[in-house]
Amino acid sequence: MTDNDLHELLDSEAARINSPEFIADDPVQFPHRFTDLRDIEITSLLTSSIAWGNRKMICRDCNRLLGLMDNRPFDYMMDEGYEDLADSDNIHRTFFNSHLKYYLRGLRRIYANHGSLQEFARAEGIASTEAPAWKLIEGVNRELAEANSPADNTVASRCLPQNLKTTALKRVNMALRWLVRDDGIVDLGVWDILKPSQLFIPLDVHVGDVSRELGLLTRKADDRRSVVELTERLRRYNPDDPCIYDFALFGIGMKL
Numbered sequence: 001m002t003d004n005d006l007h008e009l010l011d012s013e014a015a016r017i018n019s020p021e022f023i024a025d026d027p028v029q030f031p032h033r034f035t036d037l038r039d040i041e042i043t044s045l046l047t048s049s050i051a052w053g054n055r056k057m058i059c060r061d062c063n064r065l066l067g068l069m070d071n072r073p074f075d076y077m078m079d080e081g082y083e084d085l086a087d088s089d090n091i092h093r094t095f096f097n098s099h100l101k102y103y104l105r106g107l108r109r110i111y112a113n114h115g116s117l118q119e120f121a122r123a124e125g126i127a128s129t130e131a132p133a134w135k136l137i138e139g140v141n142r143e144l145a146e147a148n149s150p151a152d153n154t155v156a157s158r159c160l161p162q163n164l165k166t167t168a169l170k171r172v173n174m175a176l177r178w179l180v181r182d183d184g185i186v187d188l189g190v191w192d193i194l195k196p197s198q199l200f201i202p203l204d205v206h207v208g209d210v211s212r213e214l215g216l217l218t219r220k221a222d223d224r225r226s227v228v229e230l231t232e233r234l235r236r237y238n239p240d241d242p243c244i245y246d247f248a249l250f251g252i253g254m255k256l
Helices: 003-017 020-025 037-049 055-068 073-078 097-114 117-124 132-147 153-159 170-180 205-213 224-235 242-255
Strands: 090-092
Touching (some): 003 242, 020 055, 037 055, 037 073, 037 097, 037 117, 037 170, 055 090, 073 097, 090 097, 097 117, 097 132, 132 153, 132 170, 170 242, 205 224, 205 242, 224 242
């Protein structure tokens, strides 16, 4: 396959998958339920955090998670309703109420001090870095640790990755895609602090395998360096919006 052929394939698959019909079977449906920025942000972070495994199971458990929060995530968080939850109750696979409580305590601290996650991100200076997602989570992890005394690293690592030098940050990069991309189709585009050109591909095993099959990625590990390599390659085809090809890689993977 020539480079031009690959470019055409990526564009056509991105256009095919990036459609309103995609929303109903994907976790992106959950932030779409809300209009308040704070609810959208919190839902994006939490639902992306448990978005691993079977898509139907993910959506079932995301729906249950929002139900725990009375479908009012911001109000529920600020009212500290999570403190009444039993630690041992399961939300999704290895994510339990104990992890949700740890996460919401930290997010509550962020919202109490900054009003929104976007304003926290602005205060952290993520727009001026080459790796916005990693810079953001460095700050979020700090706030989560401060809000939980003593900080529990075992619980913390189930909420968000801790080794930011190597992690691909797949689920956070996906949440940022939802929040930043602004073509008005699948992603919500409610943040103005970042441009779509600054985003990085949400890299998991599936995307990594498809990218290697297409010759877009040479590294074998699905880590931060591979995210950078793949995104830089995709920026050659669309420098303003490389993450449009996240849809293409999903669609092509379904055909392989």
